[in-house]
Amino acid sequence: MIEFNNVTKIYKKTFTAVKNINLKIDKGEFIFIVGKSGAGKSTLIKLLLREISPTEGIITYNNQDINKIRKRSVSEYRRHIGFIFQDYRLLPKMTVYENIAFAMEMICCQAKSIRREVPLVLSMVGLSDKAKYYPDELSGGEQQRVAIARAVINKPETVIADEPTGNLDVETSKEIMKILAEVNRRGTTVIMATHDREIVNHYHRRVVELKKGIIIRDVKAGGYSYESEED
Amino acid sequence: MNPKKISYIFRQAFKSMWRNRMMGFASIGSVSAVLIILGFVLILVLNVNNMALVAKETFDQIAVYIVEGTEEEQIKDMGKAFREIDGVMGVAYQTKDYALERVKEDWGEDAVYLQDLRNNPFPNTYIVQLSDVSKSDEVIAKLETFEGVDRVRYYQDAVNTLIKLSDFVRKFGAGIIIVLLLISVFIISNTIKITVLSRQREIELMQYIGATNGYVRGPFILEGIMLGVFGSVMAILLIMLGYNYIIDYLAGRYVALISGMSGYLVGVEMVIDDLIIIFMTIGIGIGMLGSLVSLKKFLSI
Numbered sequence: 001m002i003e004f005n006n007v008t009k010i011y012k013k014t015f016t017a018v019k020n021i022n023l024k025i026d027k028g029e030f031i032f033i034v035g036k037s038g039a040g041k042s043t044l045i046k047l048l049l050r051e052i053s054p055t056e057g058i059i060t061y062n063n064q065d066i067n068k069i070r071k072r073s074v075s076e077y078r079r080h081i082g083f084i085f086q087d088y089r090l091l092p093k094m095t096v097y098e099n100i101a102f103a104m105e106m107i108c109c110q111a112k113s114i115r116r117e118v119p120l121v122l123s124m125v126g127l128s129d130k131a132k133y134y135p136d137e138l139s140g141g142e143q144q145r146v147a148i149a150r151a152v153i154n155k156p157e158t159v160i161a162d163e164p165t166g167n168l169d170v171e172t173s174k175e176i177m178k179i180l181a182e183v184n185r186r187g188t189t190v191i192m193a194t195h196d197r198e199i200v201n202h203y204h205r206r207v208v209e210l211k212k213g214i215i216i217r218d219v220k221a222g223g224y225s226y227e228s229e230e231d
Numbered sequence: 232m233n234p235k236k237i238s239y240i241f242r243q244a245f246k247s248m249w250r251n252r253m254m255g256f257a258s259i260g261s262v263s264a265v266l267i268i269l270g271f272v273l274i275l276v277l278n279v280n281n282m283a284l285v286a287k288e289t290f291d292q293i294a295v296y297i298v299e300g301t302e303e304e305q306i307k308d309m310g311k312a313f314r315e316i317d318g319v320m321g322v323a324y325q326t327k328d329y330a331l332e333r334v335k336e337d338w339g340e341d342a343v344y345l346q347d348l349r350n351n352p353f354p355n356t357y358i359v360q361l362s363d364v365s366k367s368d369e370v371i372a373k374l375e376t377f378e379g380v381d382r383v384r385y386y387q388d389a390v391n392t393l394i395k396l397s398d399f400v401r402k403f404g405a406g407i408i409i410v411l412l413l414i415s416v417f418i419i420s421n422t423i424k425i426t427v428l429s430r431q432r433e434i435e436l437m438q439y440i441g442a443t444n445g446y447v448r449g450p451f452i453l454e455g456i457m458l459g460v461f462g463s464v465m466a467i468l469l470i471m472l473g474y475n476y477i478i479d480y481l482a483g484r485y486v487a488l489i490s491g492m493s494g495y496l497v498g499v500e501m502v503i504d505d506l507i508i509i510f511m512t513i514g515i516g517i518g519m520l521g522s523l524v525s526l527k528k529f530l531s532i
Contacts, residue, residue, distance in 0.1 A: 049439070078441035089436055105239065106442035154440075 001027045001189065002048065002158070007057030009043050017043040018213040021057070025191065027157070030184045032200050033193045034224060035210035041193040044210070045162055048191075049081065050074055079107060082151030082188075084161040088143040090135040096122070096146050097131040103150045121149045125179055141172035148179055158189040165196050173199060197224040236445060243450035244457060247426040254422040255458060261418045262462025262517055263469065265411040266510050270470045272404030273509070274502060279397035291361050295374055296354040296381040305379055310357060316373050318366030319359055327353045354381060412517065419458055419521025423451050427525055452522045459518025463510040471503060 004023040010016050018040040025031055033041050046052045047059055053067050060066065061080065069077050090099050097118055104114045122128050125145040135143055144164060151159055161180065165173035177199055184190045194200065200207060201223040209217040248255050295313070297306060306324070313322045330353035335342040359374065361367055367385060374383050427434065437447050 072444065075438070075441045075443050078439060081441075083439045089432065091433055091436070103440050105235070106437055106440050106446050111235070150440075 001025060001062060002191075003058075003060045004044075004047075005058045005060070007047065007054045007059060009047060009052065010055045016213055018047075018210070021215060023208065023215065023218070025189065027189055028184070028187055030181070030190045030203075030205045031192070032203075032205060032207045033191065033210065034195060034200060034207055036195065039210040040213040041210060042162065043213075045160055045191075045193060048160065049083065050077065079154060080157050082154070082156040082159040084144070084147050084151050084159065084164045086163040086166040088135070088140075088147045090143055090146055090150075092135055095132050095134055096127060096138070099135070099146055100150045100153050103153050107154055117153060121153050124152075124182065125149045126175075139172070140168050141175055144168065144172075144176055145179060148176070148183070152183055152188065156188065158191065159183055161190065161192040163194055164192065165194065165199065170198065177203065200224045236449070239446065240449035240453055244453040247430065247450065248454055248457065250429070251422060251425050254425055258415075258419045258422045258458045258521075259462045259465060261415045262459055262514055263466035265408070265415045265517075266463055266466035266513060267469055267473070268411060269404075269408050269513070270466060270506055270510070271474075272400070272408060273506070274474065276397060276401050276404060277502060279393065279400055283393040283397050293359040293361065293367070293371060293374065294384040295357040295359060296384070297356065298379050298381045299354065301355070301379040306355065309377055309379060312377065313357060313359055313374065316370055318361060318363050318370045320362035321360040323358045323360070325356045325358060327351050327355050330354075330356060412513070415462075415517045416521045416524065419455055419518055420524040422458065423455055423522045424525040424528070426451060426454060448522075448526055451526055452519060455518035455520075455522030456515050457518070458521075459514035459516070460511065462517075463514030466510055466514075467503075467507055470506065 002023075002025040004021045007018065007021040008016065009018050021044065033044060035041055043052070047054055048061075048066075050066050050069065058065050058067070061077070066077060090096075091102065094102060100118050100121060101114050104117065109117075119128065119131070122131055125148055127142060127145055127149070130138065130142065135146070138146070144167075148159075148161075148164075151161075159180070164180070165176050168176065173196065180190055180192065181203070204221045204223070207217065207219050207222040207224070208215055297309070310322050310324060313319060328351065331345070331351050334353070335345055338345070359370065361370060371383050371385055374380060434447060
């Protein structure tokens with residue numbers, strides 16, 4: 001479904017962020033992208049979101065070269081992807097319910113279907129009783145669960161999570177992972193950038209490891225690398 | 232565009248206008264200042280143009296003064312000869328007595344001063360009506376060759392001066408207006424920039440979610456347009472009040488000037504419809520342009 005073909009990204013003509021990336025991700029996969037900071041994880045995600053364009057190589061999504069999408073249509077492309085940030089990025093002046101409804105409102109959706117869908121997704125992330133709370137009244141883990149709800153409300157084919165557990169403790173991280181696993185179980189492709197060793201080792205999913213912009217490991221069901229243990 | 236989207240765009244635009252109301256007032260003020268100046272320049276140009284036009288019609292005649300003491304016979308012959316000149320439509324004779332009478336009439340009560348005149352200072356005059364203003368120079372040259380012609384007076388110079396003046400006013404006004412328009416676009420784009428920056432997180436998020444351009448840009452463009460519209464409305468109101476006030480003021484202070492010119496002045500009622508259209512168009516244009524300028528700079532994911 002997603003294919004990186006010899007993708008290289010060079011910033012300002014001098015700094016090579018990722019080099020010769022070849023990566024194929026199938027529908028329904030759960031994939032960890034691991035590596036130290038500066039290894040190129042974020043660049044990979046930005047490329048996939050078409051926030052930036054590769055210097056060389058082709059990225060295809062459902063066989064469509066995403067860098068040939070016209071600027072006007074980029075918003076349509078992004079609707080295939082739900083995105084989860086490390087810092088949640090909830091809108092502080094909206095309630096939990098409104099934050100999630102906002103994502104639907106932006107895309108389409110009749111008020112009727114918003115009223116039907118938002119409670120469903122809230123119950124999936126276990127926050128049915130917090131619908132009327134504001135983000136700053138929630139814990140970090142709860143905020144991230146709201147963010148996940150917002151990312152999946154429009155039923156994207158793919159969810160990309162950039163260090164979703166980066167700001168959370170171990171217990172809370174496990175809750176978040178449970179929800180992401182559930183999202184994946186329902187058929188959504190999940191791509192998660194992380195350097196949380198425990199999580200990666202615990203889940204035994206596909207692991208792609210980056211080092212200095214190059215893929216040094218791509219295993220079907222692996223743990224965090226030896227390489228990284230040297231830190 | 233569905234109604235939900237439109238209502239969203241309106242809500243956001245009003246919300247952010249309220250949030251940045253100080254900058255909003257500054258923008259509205261600058262737009263209306265520009266438009267008011269534009270309005271007065273337009274009215275000035277119209278008035279000067281109108282004066283030039285009226286003057287042209289009034290003065291398409293040549294006054295030929297006849298030397299004092301010329302025989303009646305000769306004067307009659309001159310009149311016949313004038314009629315033969317190419318470019319002359321008609322000729323009318325005005326005796327010096329008639330000229331004096333007319334001045335007396337014009338002066339009204341002040342005419343008492345004329346009673347002390349020992350001689351009538353006005354010359355006998357032929358008024359030569361031109362059929363074609365462009366031939367005025369040739370006609371004047373021929374008229375001057377006649378014996379018994381003292382002086383030939385033609386008001387073309389006055390007309391030309393007026394036309395030059397109106398030209399100058401137009402060009403100078405256009406220059407000022409262009410500069411002011413640029414300033415307003417800049418001020419509005421700054422106002423919108425503040426809105427964009429204060430909502431940057433939200434906008435970024437919208438772009439990640441895949442919101443359409445309408446949702447992302449709509450509120451800002453609408454905000455710009457509304458600032459422009461408010462500015463125009465204010466300018467129109469001020470012009471309507473101000474123009475008549477100025478006329479009244481001038482009338483009180485320079486009665487003579489006004490009564491002499493009143494025939495040439497264009498009233499505000501005659502131009503207000505056009506002004507409303509022009510102001511609205513320009514106001515909306517400035518507002519939109521201001522928004523687009525700052526959106527182009529700050530929205531780039």
